[in-house]
Amino acid sequence: MNAMTRRIVIGTAAVSMAVSLAACGKAGDDKDSGSGGDSKTIGLLLPENKTTRYETFDRPMIEAKIKALCSDCDVKYNNAAQDTETQKKQFDALVTQGVKVIILDTVDYKAAKSWVQQADKKGVKVVAYDRLAEGPISAYISYDNEKIGRLQGEALVKALGDKAKDSNVVMINGAPTDPNAPFFKKGAHSVLDTQVKKVVYEQDIPDWSPDEANKKMGAAIDSLGKSGIQGVYSANDGMAGGVITALKKQGLKVPVGGQDSEIAGLQRILAGEQSFTIYKQIKPQAEVTAEIAVKLLKGEKIDSLTNTKVDSLSGDFKGTPSRLYDATVVTKDNVGSTLIADKVYKASEICTAEFKKACEAAGIK
Secondary structure: OOOHHHHHHHHHHHHHHHHHHHHHHHHHHHHHOOOOOOOEOOOOOEEOOOOOOOHHHHHHHHHHHHHHHHOOOEEEEEEEEOHHHHHHHHHHHHHHHEEEEEEEEEOOOOOOHHHHHHHHHOOEEEEEOOOOOOOOOOOOEEEOHHHHHHHHHHHHHHHHHHHHOOOOOEEEOOOOOOOOOHHHHHHHHHHHHOOOOOEEEEEEEEHOOHHHHHHHHHHHHHHHHHHHEEEEEEEOOHHHHHHHHHHHHOOOOOOOEEEOOOHHHHHHHHOOOOOOEEEOHHHHHHHHHHHHOOOOOHHOOOOOOOOEEEOOOOOOOEEEEEEEOOOOEEEEOOHHHHHHOOOOOHHHOOOOOHHHHHHOOOOOO
């Protein structure tokens, strides 16, 4: 082999190797986002399973929409079962695995600050779902939670009717670690403080626990007496169930409101035990969150999907691109025209044998 032939062979090999490396690089780029990240996986972390909505609606809706938008994307899902340390481990594991977009519905919004900051330094985009965690969040999708609190307050006043001005009300609020809870409380207070006689007993309930709500309601009755309570604000349906059990035990029946439109809550409404709930359309919230996550994964802009900017509760993190949805008060009169009409539930799921007559009386078949 002469020198010229040898140079051509070496040159061809070099070009071949360069093409091979380029091909590897290109394949790598499909999987990696330049910094060893995983551009085909989205993390999904939900906070708890005491509230039925997360496993029944949020998770399947988010996963289905991600798959529809990105057929070769994977979703790595975990539920923290209301434990902050568990969620931290789940979050850290996703970051360690190179996941570049995480949908986070935080257990404790303050505790999440350091995780989100560390993730941000590694180029991880965090989408705050339903609850706004502290930290440099890329997007936030939820509801106008103060407005929901006002809707709850107004619905309780309406349920009290002409007696509202002379009514003493108990407030059973949500978990202090949930950033939405202060907004529900603030909105409800803005109505109740001026339209009922007095908020005579008020408790924040750790973990949104129905059992704890039951205990606190029992303590309120013991403290105030049966004639000292005319209505109860409960921040969600799960706790409303605990409240109503405590009231029944003492032979007391007063208006009680909730939130989340759980089947058990709707059944209590139809049976006349609970006065109202709040219907938040989860599907648009879940699907827009999925769409934002996929766009962030692909490095695309999300401006068209966010319509406002929100500051964190501490005020340390300002102008997070956000999308906030409205909600609806649901009473016996509009269960059929809201949740059943929107195919959230079938009539047969709500109208079990025990509630068949109540459903018929409300015009639900």
